[in-house]
Amino acid sequence: MPPPLPFTVVVNTDRLKGIPQQVESRLVRRLGNLGLEMVSTIKADKLSGQVLRRVTGKLSRSIHREVEVVPGRAVILRIYAGREAPYAKPHEYGLLVVVPAHLRNNPSGDHPIFVRSYTVQYRERSFLRSTVGEYRDRFGETVHSSAIFPAPR
Secondary structure, X not given: OOOOEEEEEEEEOOOOOOOOHXXXXXXXXXXXXXXXXXXXXXXXXXXXXXXXXXOOOHHHHOEEEEEEEEOOOEEEEEEEEOOOXXXXXXXXXXXXXXXXXXXXXXXXXXXXXXXXXXXXXEOOOOOXXXXXXXXXXXXXXXXXHHHXXXXXX
């Protein structure tokens, strides 16, 4: 089952028949480094006041990255908020909650009070998608630079 809030980059190596193992391992290492840099940016900037204000650090601790290799087919980089912080998705995309009509207790406790139905809207505060947008150009550069071999000496 995939994580609740993933961002995935898939580098399709299927068309590159006979891709040298050296290129694939360099691509895995560089995509992993880029993913680690993105996670660091999310934690240090986005979740420390730029987009959201850190309160407990639980959301920050739930941000992970993983690099998966499907040999000869693809290299996959995933950056995601884990299940430790289920509120990551409402922060990223916003949320509209309709609270139905209900009865609540009166502060004095002598009789219940009727509360009408109302809507609460939480605005989106993107910490993951905005970071991905900032790093978009770097993905192509990373893939391109991984395929370039140094000149022989």
